Amino acid sequence: MTVIYDPQNPLRSPVTSADRVLYAVQQAIVEGDIAAGSKLTETGLAKQFNVSRAPLREALARLERCHLVERTPNAGVRVVTLSYESLIALYQIREELEGLACRLAAEKMANEEVDALSKLLEQHLKDQRVREGESYYQEAGDVDFHYRIILASKNQYLINMLCDELYFLVRMYRVQLGMNGPRVSRAFDEHKAIITAIANRDGELADLLMRRHISASRKNIETKLQAHKEVS
Amino acid sequence: MTVIYDPQNPLRSPVTSADRVLYAVQQAIVEGDIAAGSKLTETGLAKQFNVSRAPLREALARLERCHLVERTPNAGVRVVTLSYESLIALYQIREELEGLACRLAAEKMANEEVDALSKLLEQHLKDQRVREGESYYQEAGDVDFHYRIILASKNQYLINMLCDELYFLVRMYRVQLGMNGPRVSRAFDEHKAIITAIANRDGELADLLMRRHISASRKNIETKLQAHKEVS
DNA sequence: CGACAGCATTATGTCGACAATGTCAGGAAT
DNA sequence: ATTCCTGACATTGTCGACATAATGCTGTCG
Numbered sequence: 001m002t003v004i005y006d007p008q009n010p011l012r013s014p015v016t017s018a019d020r021v022l023y024a025v026q027q028a029i030v031e032g033d034i035a036a037g038s039k040l041t042e043t044g045l046a047k048q049f050n051v052s053r054a055p056l057r058e059a060l061a062r063l064e065r066c067h068l069v070e071r072t073p074n075a076g077v078r079v080v081t082l083s084y085e086s087l088i089a090l091y092q093i094r095e096e097l098e099g100l101a102c103r104l105a106a107e108k109m110a111n112e113e114v115d116a117l118s119k120l121l122e123q124h125l126k127d128q129r130v131r132e133g134e135s136y137y138q139e140a141g142d143v144d145f146h147y148r149i150i151l152a153s154k155n156q157y158l159i160n161m162l163c164d165e166l167y168f169l170v171r172m173y174r175v176q177l178g179m180n181g182p183r184v185s186r187a188f189d190e191h192k193a194i195i196t197a198i199a200n201r202d203g204e205l206a207d208l209l210m211r212r213h214i215s216a217s218r219k220n221i222e223t224k225l226q227a228h229k230e231v232s
Numbered sequence: 233m234t235v236i237y238d239p240q241n242p243l244r245s246p247v248t249s250a251d252r253v254l255y256a257v258q259q260a261i262v263e264g265d266i267a268a269g270s271k272l273t274e275t276g277l278a279k280q281f282n283v284s285r286a287p288l289r290e291a292l293a294r295l296e297r298c299h300l301v302e303r304t305p306n307a308g309v310r311v312v313t314l315s316y317e318s319l320i321a322l323y324q325i326r327e328e329l330e331g332l333a334c335r336l337a338a339e340k341m342a343n344e345e346v347d348a349l350s351k352l353l354e355q356h357l358k359d360q361r362v363r364e365g366e367s368y369y370q371e372a373g374d375v376d377f378h379y380r381i382i383l384a385s386k387n388q389y390l391i392n393m394l395c396d397e398l399y400f401l402v403r404m405y406r407v408q409l410g411m412n413g414p415r416v417s418r419a420f421d422e423h424k425a426i427i428t429a430i431a432n433r434d435g436e437l438a439d440l441l442m443r444r445h446i447s448a449s450r451k452n453i454e455t456k457l458q459a460h461k462e463v464s
Numbered sequence: 465c466g467a468c469a470g471c472a473t474t475a476t477g478t479c480g481a482c483a484a485t486g487t488c489a490g491g492a493a494t
Numbered sequence: 495a496t497t498c499c500t501g502a503c504a505t506t507g508t509c510g511a512c513a514t515a516a517t518g519c520t521g522t523c524g
Binding site: 053058073 | 480487
Binding site: 015016054057058061062065067073074086089090092093096097099100104155156157158160161165166 | 247248286289290293294297299305306318321322324325328329331332336387388389390392393397398
């Protein structure tokens with residue numbers, strides 16, 4: 001299985017042309033450089049990236065896998081549009097799966113890993129760039145935290161579904177709606193509580209806290225999305 | 233998004249060569265005609281199905297998506313092998329996601345849909361072929377029941393993940409380990425209880441019952457897998 | 465006898481071209 | 495004026511061939 005987020009390959013160095021194109025287009029979609037809802041033509045993208053349509057089609061297929069584009073047979077692919085319904089649907093699943101991930105992590109994480117994660121969090125708290133609310137670092141820190149717990153679950157399907165199939169979409173919502181508000185410090189406290197639960201090997205509590213954390217995050221995005229819709 | 237199990241297209245009529253090949257290979261893997269763990273070569277399969285490698289590669293990519301094969305860059309694809317760890321991992325996720333599906337179905341299913349599902353179940357109970365334990369019909373009936381609930385959740389990501397990405401693997405375990413034992417009647421009772429909970433709009437209970445139902449199913453398969461391993 | 469290096473073979477990755485399908489604008493008929 | 499048909503255009507689906515990387519064999523060396 002091609003794991004897009006490969007713990008052995010965190011920098012995602014492309015081994016093939018299709019990888020290169022995938023990473024580029026993926027980022028462009030997530031960050032809004034390619035507008036949501038716009039149509040992607042194979043020939044156009046192929047020219048743009050100086051590759052033939054074969055690797056490009058593979059890249060599109062993999063974009064479809066992570067729900068960033070939708071394909072209709074004989075018609076083409078279109079970048080997904082952000083909507084209230086999709087956001088809710090996405091976060092409902094995140095609650096379940098990341099809750100499970102927490103429960104499993106509480107069982108399987110080595111003490112050293114827990115310490116490392118705890119240190120990572122402290123480091124992010126001290127990091128000036130985070131405190132100044134620079135969106136990118138904050139985003140990266142949060143994603144890193146969630147990724148580590150998911151990976152610690154050691155459940156291959158769970159890892160694949162969350163890191164490869166859902167998280168790009170999560171990031172798309174957060175980036176495009178500009179999630180850099182006052183939730184930062186509260187999120188840190190929530191992260192801290194989750195780690196503590198995991199350290200205490202209290203899977204049930206870790207599960208509950210993660211669900212609440214994600215639920216709070218969802219509510220936060222909901223308000224932004226509301227504002228976003230009112231503008232457009 | 234290409235929904236492999238399309239409620240509008242339950243017979244999965246192939247619209248493209250890639251579809252045709254996909255359906256054929258998918259079934260062959262699920263039913264064990266292509267052995268678990270065996271290597272699939274693009275050229276070989278292309279000749280076998282009288283198509284070029286382009287649509288075949290797409291079919292393989294989609295097989296990868298539903299976790300039936302694993303691809304290593306520049307090395308090829310290999311049919312997955314059944315293992316205890318994978319089975320557990322798979323069912324852990326099913327418990328969470330199908331539990332969620334039940335909860336959502338209890339909210340969103342129309343009364344008519346609940347009645348229809350209830351009737352479907354009664355019909356399966358009466359069906360002679362099911363009572364005689366013919367594996368295929370029993371399998372189909374169970375899958376149908378679960379599919380309907382998942383579809384009733386109206387959560388696109390949930391539907392996609394369960395019906396398109398996980399259920400072929402679930403079926404692979406069941407078919408290849410010969411799940412046609414005495415669990416049938418108990419499963420029917422469990423299904424019945426789930427429908428009742430949904431009819432009563434008790435999402436919490438439906439969730440719990442579905443989790444237990446899947447857990448029981450897992451334990452049932454675990455014993456078969458154990459026997460399977462001891463033989464081989 | 466075992467291990468390693470080099471080569472031949474095979475399979476995957478990529479390419480450009482053709483075929484089939486969908487899209488859209490313009491005109492004819494109602 | 496609106497609807498339907500028609501045909502040209504654009505885009506996707508498929509093909510065969512070439513480039514490149516992995517696999518397996520063979521012969522040689524330790």
